[in-house]
Amino acid sequence: MDKKHQIIQAAIELFATEGYEKTSINAICAHVGVSKGAVFHHFKNKDELLREVFIRMAQIISEVGDTVSPINDGLPAKERLVNLLDHIFLSMANAEQKLYYQFDYQVRCQPSMQAILSDLIEERQQLMMASFQTILCDIPEADEIVDSQMLIAEIDGIALNYLFADSDYPLEAIKERFIKKTLLLLGV
Amino acid sequence: MDKKHQIIQAAIELFATEGYEKTSINAICAHVGVSKGAVFHHFKNKDELLREVFIRMAQIISEVGDTVSPINDGLPAKERLVNLLDHIFLSMANAEQKLYYQFDYQVRCQPSMQAILSDLIEERQQLMMASFQTILCDIPEADEIVDSQMLIAEIDGIALNYLFADSDYPLEAIKERFIKKTLLLLGV
Amino acid sequence: MDKKHQIIQAAIELFATEGYEKTSINAICAHVGVSKGAVFHHFKNKDELLREVFIRMAQIISEVGDTVSPINDGLPAKERLVNLLDHIFLSMANAEQKLYYQFDYQVRCQPSMQAILSDLIEERQQLMMASFQTILCDIPEADEIVDSQMLIAEIDGIALNYLFADSDYPLEAIKERFIKKTLLLLGV
């Protein structure tokens, strides 16, 4: 219905599968069945469209994450951590979300997109950090900041390898080893 | 002297800092001080240039890695593993190589580049796996394949976060926690 | 008014006088007073423009031919044949149409254009054959298919020599000898 949303949705799909630079406004129009004028009516220019696409993608990904917070209320740190990790792995294994994650990595590795989205990327990073810090601060063995950053990075790496690998990536097995390893380090 | 090498070098730098799509052949020419015709004399097309650039980059990165093998001869698995991890972290912290690593991540996350380089990427991945498997197969607690893939992914993630983060990333601290954690898991 | 028609018209003229390969899109733009982008807005690429130009040219040439059919209604075969030949010779002698005919021969003799237009050329050929066969089938002495093909070929040759010869080609005299000869063969 809402053309603006349709355009954003089409753009996400095309940006993720073809890349931002390789996706022409024309291609987006064809995908939605809308005119070029319509796109430029809703978005000042292609960069602005990219920003809105990024915001939408971040929303979708974090919507899943939002379900963890209430569940975690009142639980001990160890369980909260495992729940969080579980949720993240579940989310990245979700076929429907694969596109969003792929797009996310593209954005972070591509200088031209980084420049356009640096503030939004920063914001996202902060949120991620906060999620982990609020848990790790309750674990005495943990180095709150360093371990948060390490966990985020490690998960990033696993997602990256999983998303851009052939279909037979042993995500489940890796997840288990990863959680085991993390709990060992944190002594919980 | 060798114009072909100069072109490749300029291309690496520009691809890494500006992105492949955003780097025009013209820009490369200007950087080297050579005509457009010369580029197409040495490379069939831009894709072919990208491939040669990728091969050159992989060479440079692995040259560093090659120094680990001889040192590791005859050492126990634990030390060999630590040496390997040390070397990788050293290599990614090397300011001169930052460019190559950044380029590497771009390639892996950008669908258009992936398509052009898929075979070469695959090859590189295999090599990385082999490096880890030959060590982990000597550690009884290790799950040779899964742990190799996990370690590769985790390091990937740390590198990714380090390379594209602001300058104050606590790489050294993370490295230490990471090695500690890994040794804990492997029980060595 | 209609830019698309203007572009086609300019293209016909330039293709015919300069040749397809030698006519740049730029030259067509300059001729019409339009930007390169406009040409590619209306035609997917140069090949597609060539196809539309060919179709338009075939239309113009056959419009003249269409006037023969009604006139021929109910006449004896001999008269119908003479009328048809008359019309064809009249048409090729028409100064305004010379361009179209020249273009037609270029297309047929140039491998690159042939490849692009093979289906349309075939179609045209069929139509020509039909025109002759519907007349020759009423003449007992005629070998319907062979004679049709022969007549078409002969006229083709005369047109070719006339169109690409210096101005003093004796077209009228040849036409008379040709018709005489043809009627002799067919015994009418």
Next chain:
Amino acid sequence: MDKKHQIIQAAIELFATEGYEKTSINAICAHVGVSKGAVFHHFKNKDELLREVFIRMAQIISEVGDTVSPINDGLPAKERLVNLLDHIFLSMANAEQKLYYQFDYQVRCQPSMQAILSDLIEERQQLMMASFQTILCDIPEADEIVDSQMLIAEIDGIALNYLFADSDYPLEAIKERFIKKTLLLLGV
């Protein structure tokens, strides 16, 4: 052996099958296994190469024709004419020569090539005319000039249709009808 001849030969083949404009000097080099420098050593430029190619092609085609003259010595006009026509049809049906004929038509229909070769084309045309005139001047019913030109044109047309048609063109049948028709007209 003779590189110059090899280059000309390769050029004929490529010009005939791909077209002059579409054939790059590079392609010719690759075909012969010779360097670009060698081509420009033997030929001032591409136009000059085209001229030499045309001259060579005319030689090859007329070599066949030369065998008719001695045979015709002392024969009556009718037989000489039939011999000439026979030879021409035989020559165009010769698979090895198809290329040369195709090239010939290309040259005549393509403005850019015409301009480069106009004098040579003219010369060839004169020779053809002479062949026919020396026979027709001995046939009282013939209109020496007009009939020569008509015959040349008709044969041109038949060759054109035959050369650029699919493989099932009824050349032999057409040839017989054509000779019959011609003899009828000339009353011999």
Next chain:
DNA sequence: TATGAATGAGCTTTCATTCAT
């Protein structure tokens, strides 16, 4: 709101030609 014709800059690529060796 929406259309799509039009623009113009810039892209990759091709190519005849030159020239130092």
Next chain:
DNA sequence: TATGAATGAAAGCTCATTCAT
């Protein structure tokens, strides 16, 4: 004679963006 690196002009084409309707 011959090579092939290098040039530079020009080609076909793409694309974000504008604007009259």
